Amino acid sequence: MTDPLPQPALPESIAARFAGLDVSAFRGQTRVVVPAAEAHGLLAALRAEGFDLLVDVTCVDYLEYRGATRRYGLVYLLASTGGGQRLTVRVFLDDPQPAIPTVVDVWPGAEWLEREVWDMFGIRFEGHPDLRRLLMPEAFTAHPLRKDYPLQGRGERHNFPVLTRDEG
Amino acid sequence: MALELPENVVVSRLDELANWCRKNSLWPMPFATACCGIELMATGASKHDLARFGAEVFRFSPRQCDLMIVAGRVVMKMLPVLQRIWLQMHEPKWCISMGACASTGGVFDTYAVVQGIDRFIPVDMYVPGCPPRPEQLIQAIIDLQDKIQAEGTITGREFGTRQRQARKRALVEALGPTGVDAARNPVVQRDLRLALQDSPSRPSAASPPR
Amino acid sequence: MSIAPSDHDTRRPADAREEDYLWTLNFGPQHPATHTTLRLVLKLEGERVVDAMPEMGYLHSGFEKIGEHLSYNQYVTVTDRMNYISPMANNVAWHHAVERLMGIELTPRCKVIRTIVAELARISDHLLCNGAVGLDTGAFTFFLYAFYQREVIYDIFETLCGARFTNSYTRVGGVSQDFTPLVVEKIRTFLRTFPKTLDDMERLLTRNRIFVDRTKGVGVLSREEAIAHGATGPVARASGVTRDLRKDEPYLAYADYDFQVCCASAGDCYARYLVRMQEMRESLRILNAAIENLPAGEVNVGIDERVARPSKWQVYSTIEGTISHFELSMANRGFEAPHEESYAAIEAPNGELGFYVVGDGTENAYRARCRPPSVLHFALFPRLIRGHTLSDVVAVLGSLNIIAAELDR
Ligand code: SF4
Numbered sequence: 109m110t111d112p113l114p115q116p117a118l119p120e121s122i123a124a125r126f127a128g129l130d131v132s133a134f135r136g137q138t139r140v141v142v143p144a145a146e147a148h149g150l151l152a153a154l155r156a157e158g159f160d161l162l163v164d165v166t167c168v169d170y171l172e173y174r175g176a177t178r179r180y181g182l183v184y185l186l187a188s189t190g191g192g193q194r195l196t197v198r199v200f201l202d203d204p205q206p207a208i209p210t211v212v213d214v215w216p217g218a219e220w221l222e223r224e225v226w227d228m229f230g231i232r233f234e235g236h237p238d239l240r241r242l243l244m245p246e247a248f249t250a251h252p253l254r255k256d257y258p259l260q261g262r263g264e265r266h267n268f269p270v271l272t273r274d275e276g
Numbered sequence: 277m278a279l280e281l282p283e284n285v286v287v288s289r290l291d292e293l294a295n296w297c298r299k300n301s302l303w304p305m306p307f308a309t310a311c312c313g314i315e316l317m318a319t320g321a322s323k324h325d326l327a328r329f330g331a332e333v334f335r336f337s338p339r340q341c342d343l344m345i346v347a348g349r350v351v352m353k354m355l356p357v358l359q360r361i362w363l364q365m366h367e368p369k370w371c372i373s374m375g376a377c378a379s380t381g382g383v384f385d386t387y388a389v390v391q392g393i394d395r396f397i398p399v400d401m402y403v404p405g406c407p408p409r410p411e412q413l414i415q416a417i418i419d420l421q422d423k424i425q426a427e428g429t430i431t432g433r434e435f436g437t438r439q440r441q442a443r444k445r446a447l448v449e450a451l452g453p454t455g456v457d458a459a460r461n462p463v464v465q466r467d468l469r470l471a472l473q474d475s476p477s478r479p480s481a482a483s484p485p486r
Numbered sequence: 487m488s489i490a491p492s493d494h495d496t497r498r499p500a501d502a503r504e505e506d507y508l509w510t511l512n513f514g515p516q517h518p519a520t521h522t523t524l525r526l527v528l529k530l531e532g533e534r535v536v537d538a539m540p541e542m543g544y545l546h547s548g549f550e551k552i553g554e555h556l557s558y559n560q561y562v563t564v565t566d567r568m569n570y571i572s573p574m575a576n577n578v579a580w581h582h583a584v585e586r587l588m589g590i591e592l593t594p595r596c597k598v599i600r601t602i603v604a605e606l607a608r609i610s611d612h613l614l615c616n617g618a619v620g621l622d623t624g625a626f627t628f629f630l631y632a633f634y635q636r637e638v639i640y641d642i643f644e645t646l647c648g649a650r651f652t653n654s655y656t657r658v659g660g661v662s663q664d665f666t667p668l669v670v671e672k673i674r675t676f677l678r679t680f681p682k683t684l685d686d687m688e689r690l691l692t693r694n695r696i697f698v699d700r701t702k703g704v705g706v707l708s709r710e711e712a713i714a715h716g717a718t719g720p721v722a723r724a725s726g727v728t729r730d731l732r733k734d735e736p737y738l739a740y741a742d743y744d745f746q747v748c749c750a751s752a753g754d755c756y757a758r759y760l761v762r763m764q765e766m767r768e769s770l771r772i773l774n775a776a777i778e779n780l781p782a783g784e785v786n787v788g789i790d791e792r793v794a795r796p797s798k799w800q801v802y803s804t805i806e807g808t809i810s811h812f813e814l815s816m817a818n819r820g821f822e823a824p825h826e827e828s829y830a831a832i833e834a835p836n837g838e839l840g841f842y843v844v845g846d847g848t849e850n851a852y853r854a855r856c857r858p859p860s861v862l863h864f865a866l867f868p869r870l871i872r873g874h875t876l877s878d879v880v881a882v883l884g885s886l887n888i889i890a891a892e893l894d895r
Contacts, residue, residue, distance in 0.1 A: 135586055135828050161729075162716050163831075164857040168844055173852060174825065183842060185829055185857070189713055189727055192734030196829065217716035220865040228550075243543035243894055244388070245353045252387050252551060259551055261387025268355050268390075271362060271397045307516060309523050309545055310891050311570035314651065321633065336517070351894075354523060354544045357515055383564060386548030406652065 118195075119157045126150055139196040147199045148209040151184060155214050159186040159195055162211070165221040167229045171255035180206050180231060207232035228253035292425070298342070298368065299421040302331040305341035305365065307358060310348030312375035312407045319410040331417050338364040343420070345413075349377035351388045355396060362397045370424070372416055373399045376406040508536060513879065515544040522890030524864070526879070533875045538868040542861075542893055549895040553854030558584045558658050558823070561854065566652040568856065569892040571614050573653050574607035574643065575834040581656040582737060583841035584851075586830035588823055590659050594781040597739040599661055602673065602776050603646075604738070604832070605769040609680075610639040611835035611887075612720075612762040619759060619884035620691055623700045628690050635683055642672045659794035660786030673777055677770060684766060692763070701755035705870035705882035708753060715869075716862040719837025721886060724761045725753035731833040738832075743772045755885040822847055829857075836860060836887055860886075860893040 118131055118140060130141040142150050163185040170176035178200040186195045199208060210233040211218045222233045223242040230251035233239060241248065248264065250257050308316050319326055326332040335341050338361045350358055373393055376382030379402045381391035393399060400423060401416045514525035523544035529537040549568060553561050565576040578600050617632030640650045646669050647655050647662055655662055691697050712725040722729060730747040732740040748764040750757035786794035795814055800807030823845030831840025837859030846852040863886045870882050
């Protein structure tokens with residue numbers, strides 16, 4: 109595969125301001141791991157540095173992952189609309205009550221992405237204006253993309269009244 | 277009876293006449309949710325031309341329709357909507373489940389997808405395929421016409437009793453916004469009972485669904 | 487025209503609460519103009535939309551959860567069902583991401599073939615999107631023109647891989663079928679005939695007074711908003727964001743072709759329509775260049791990569807081919823993905839369509855996150871519709887090209 113454009117390392121100013129970031133690279137992608145408390149500050153600083161597009165917010169549940177020590181890995185994919193650069197910011201969280209400050213104030217577009225992560229993984233975004241379920245019905249209680257939730261669900265899909273010919 | 281009939285008079289039973297009228301003027305209500313809906317559109321469009329079988333008048337209001345074509349997967353959030361629309365349709369009415377997803381869940385054996393709409397509403401015809409070709413849907417409609425001709429609905433249901441009407445209204449209210457309630461669902465209750473009775477080795481099935 | 491109570495009802499007390507005079511209208515999830523299963527709760531003052539609350543999830547079928555239970559090759563069938571208007575683009579996006587994770591370099595022929603099918607998918611997607619905008623604003627003929635050409639593209643895909651729109655065409659390290667001379671011929675015919683239809687379509691609608699009046703200045707999205715809300719693809723480009731992954735991060739064979747990134751600055755429905763029309767012309771340029779310079783040679787990567795099935799000839803006449811075929815056919819013996827994670831995206835017709843794939847050493851993904859462009863575009867909707875009339879709802883919705891199966895996954 110043609111390697112994507114060589115990705116620059118972290119901008120100097122960021123590296124200076126946030127000491128002790130864990131920076132790695134894989135297939136031309138730069139990845140930064142940041143503690144949950146500093147995540148909001150780093151993301152806001154990165155936006156000011158030119159990573160102005162929040163491509164995606166998602167999460168990985170490392171429950172069954174070989175060698176993983178922490179449960180949830182939150183992933184922020186950033187890009188710059190001008191230069192075509194990308195950066196991945198990862199934050200690790202743990203049970204119980206995984207929570208992290210929202211970035212809706214930095215990128216308004218994060219609102220629905222964060223709602224989806226809450227819906228699917230049950231990660232709370234503190235300060236989110238409207239943290240409701242996005243995809244599942246409100247009455248749903250589980251968080252389906254967690255690894256301890258079975259693919260076929262726990263029977264919720266059968267929980268509906270049955271209409272027969274007579275009732276029609 | 278030695279009654280002479282003029283040449284252009286045909287004698288029939290009222291029942292059969294009504295069925296004949298009904299089967300040749302089906303008004304489908306396209307409940308198109310996913311990819312199958314695209315093939316449903318193709319069936320109605322000029323190349324395949326559903327009008328040849330008297331079923332081209334797609335109406336999006338359930339009050340005007342008598343044939344519901346469910347094309348595409350129906351998920352948990354959508355099922356109450358489907359049931360409500362089914363209840364809003366007037367008798368006599370029929371339902372075609374188009375595609376693998378609507379009939380059985382298809383490739384989507386997941387937590388969110390209803391595994392066949394026939395668990396929750398009555399279905400008359402199933403069309404296999406993912407997606408079915410337009411010809412298959414047309415065949416299903418022809419088969420349904422045969423079924424309608426044989427069925428003889430005029431004797432019954434559309435002149436429903438007051439009691440039945442009351443039950444129907446109660447159901448509409450009971451459906452509520454999401455309908456996720458195990459206590460009211462006989463299928464779940466039965467499954468639960470069975471699971472509790474004879475399979476102690478599967479504890480996960482016995483735990484009440486959330 | 488507004489028939490709001492405020493215009494007519496002089497008895498309205500001065501201190502009345504605004505909400506008492508608003509209508510709430512439920513739109514969808516089963517409504518013909520939503521095309522699929524979206525739901526909007528609109529707050530109306532007369533005919534004017536004061537606010538809109540989009541709801542989604544009416545087609546959420548757990549795609550990402552299935553992705554964790556199917557192998558990298560099997561999951562491509564499920565991506566077909568994601569954006570069913572242009573399934574080929576999803577196929578290409580999925581395997582693009584998987585190959586990035588595994589570090590597989592495709593053969594030149596495969597790159598060009600994938601470029602061709604992706605561009606055909608772009609044309610068919612834009613045709614349907616613009617056709618639907620035309621349909622919703624009253625131009626039915628335009629829709630029929632668009633739909634006819636889509637049938638031609640379906641026909642090409644059916645010749646290529648046997649399915650009209652659930653193609654499942656790509657494989658890790660290659661594609662399921664090589665181009666046959668018949669396919670090339672059909673694509674050439676399409677390239678010859680399509681520009682004329684495109685001209686006809688432009689003549690029908692682009693300067694049509696009714697259409698322009700209904701779309702110009704409706705649903706304006708500024709450049710800053712587009713970036714802050716993560717809009718991509720034609721929606722962002724119509725607002726002046728010059729971002730196109732085909733140029734910015736050239737993948738497949740795009741670096742070899744000469745084409746332009748189509749942009750507009752107005753940011754309204756009309757601009758989005760124009761951008762899509764123009765993009766189809768640029769796609770034609772790419773297709774013309776690609777089909778005439780189709781590299782010869784193998785389409786799948788070689789045996790030593792151990793990811794793509796070898797050809798029948800190799801299986802029957804070489805020992806490596808036999809072994810490789812056997813291993814790939816057996817469960818748990820197939821290829822191994824690295825214990826890593828990566829993200830790769832393509833410029834799908836709708837915007838940036840990417841997959842964040844986490845490999846855990848097996849042949850199934852540990853996590854297959856899809857980055858759907860529709861979600862971010864749908865979230866923009868209330869912003870675009872506020873202050874416009876109820877009849878503009880369908881125009882704005884159509885111009886955003888929301889596909890429910892991609893939205894909800
Ligand atoms: S049966 Fe196939 S084509 Fe039809 S809705 Fe399901 S996945 Fe889509």
